[in-house]
Amino acid sequence: MSAETRFAARIGELADRATEDCAAFEPPADPPDDEQAMSYLRDGAGPAVSLYVEARTGGRMVHFPPDQYHALENAMNDWFELYAACYGVDVESDVALREAAELLVDTHNIKDVAQILTGVPER
Template structure:
């Protein structure tokens, strides 16, 4: 369990650093940064959650869940901010993980959860989705 606790703490620290360092794009969207927050942030949280749930059925403590979900929501808010949108994210690790498993796409999952980007921006996405 120590390994999972350390991984959660590392994710929480990274999310906090990302929030602190974030500067809104001067001309949104910054799709590259948005995708980075999804893949290297949200994706890491989802991967940890799925690994923990499908491996040894690790039980997270309440404090670990708070840290994990705060990191997840921090990165989703940064993703939205890259499109010039404000988001008060309050998603659970479970709902995001289930959506990623269902859609097979972190990007599509973020869109379904947040509604960001708006329809006209989605058309610029390539079919080679992440």
């Protein structure tokens, strides 16, 4: 199985999970819900950004066809929106994967990445 095929399968799984998470989301009755917010980062946005970093580092330059790239980027943005919603904040996340990846490499912390990119919670 080629690297492109392996990455495509992982992207598909992440995109499906983001869709499921969006459909199942119930806003917290008493925001913030830090635990739920972190689960969207730990189980969603973090793995999405990490997959991109993995594909672009270590001597690899795995090519993502546009549909796969956009599916991964949209999934990441969905999770950033769910993260913010757990704090009672409505954001429309339109972050480029590369921007999130660069921040993750710099900070080593997906929560810091989400906070910087969404402004939630305020610093």
